[in-house]
Amino acid sequence: xxxxxxxxxxxxxxxxxxxxxxxxxxxxxxxxxxxxxxxxxxxxxxxxxxxxxxxxxxxxxxxxxxxxxxxxxxxxxxxxxxxxxxxxxxxxxxxxxxxxxxxxxxxxxxxxxxxxxxxxxxx
Numbered sequence: 001x002x003x004x005x006x007x008x009x010x011x012x013x014x015x016x017x018x019x020x021x022x023x024x025x026x027x028x029x030x031x032x033x034x035x036x037x038x039x040x041x042x043x044x045x046x047x048x049x050x051x052x053x054x055x056x057x058x059x060x061x062x063x064x065x066x067x068x069x070x071x072x073x074x075x076x077x078x079x080x081x082x083x084x085x086x087x088x089x090x091x092x093x094x095x096x097x098x099x100x101x102x103x104x105x106x107x108x109x110x111x112x113x114x115x116x117x118x119x120x121x122x123x
Contacts, residue, residue, distance in 0.1 A: 082089045
């Protein structure tokens with residue numbers, strides 16, 4: 001005998017509807033997650049591009065500054081600045097140059113250097 005629909009419980013009748021609703025919510029959630037993920041990828045790509053362009057700009061500026069420093073440290077430029085500022089600096093005379101001999105590297109090198117302790121020099 002066929003069962004009568006009136007005798008079926010309400011849970012059995014709404015089970016297919018709940019199943020369809022759950023499936024729709026799952027698909028909608030997955031779609032929203034996909035769209036959010038794609039927007040995050042796009043935003044991160046833009047941030048990476050901005051950071052790379054800033055890095056190139058900083059490297060160029062660093063190169064320009066290092067070139068400028070090399071020019072300012074050159075002997076010709078230093079002589080020119082000394083003359084401009086009238087400092088009266090001249091090259092050292094051979095009598096003013098004192099050359100120091102570096103001790104040979106060996107295990108006893110600690111004894112070759114003096115140390116100060118409480119104002120007195122010790123070996």
